[in-house]
Amino acid sequence: MTELDPFDLKLLSCLQDDASATNQQLGERIGLSASQVSRRRQRLEEVGIVRRYRADIDPAAVGFTVVAFVGVALNAHSRQNARRFRDLVRALPEVQEAHVLTGDMDYMLKVAVTDLAALSRFINDELLPHDAVRNVRSSIAMETLKDDNRLPFAETVR
Numbered sequence: 001m002t003e004l005d006p007f008d009l010k011l012l013s014c015l016q017d018d019a020s021a022t023n024q025q026l027g028e029r030i031g032l033s034a035s036q037v038s039r040r041r042q043r044l045e046e047v048g049i050v051r052r053y054r055a056d057i058d059p060a061a062v063g064f065t066v067v068a069f070v071g072v073a074l075n076a077h078s079r080q081n082a083r084r085f086r087d088l089v090r091a092l093p094e095v096q097e098a099h100v101l102t103g104d105m106d107y108m109l110k111v112a113v114t115d116l117a118a119l120s121r122f123i124n125d126e127l128l129p130h131d132a133v134r135n136v137r138s139s140i141a142m143e144t145l146k147d148d149n150r151l152p153f154a155e156t157v158r
Helices: 006-017 023-030 034-046 079-091 116-127
Strands: 066-074 095-100 107-113 133-140
Touching (some): 006 023, 079 095, 079 107, 107 116
Antiparallel strands (some): 066 107, 095 107
């Protein structure tokens, strides 16, 4: 793990708020010069702490009105089977997140689709026919209460 000082943590918190902010704007917020922010930002990117920058798009505003959580149990618990399933998940654009679990389900997928018919096609045409998959269980999100994917840096910078 890379050692982070309070300025790094403040910078990361500010980047979570607005990754499009200039180094000058970030420096004003955290009390550093633009060149110091630039060097820190570049180091955080190089070591992989800052993985990417992207736009936060409202799914419903662009037609993705159904969010579902899909639990998947594998047929067999082998390295090869897990690899086949991971390859499948990485190739499916509907999957926003995929997590390996403990318990009765092996994986939990967060899926965004346009409607219930698209969810049905995703489950019945992509997941269930796959050799690695034994069982699928889905839950549809009726309302999203929080969706900011922010890490709680403010708690560590006090």
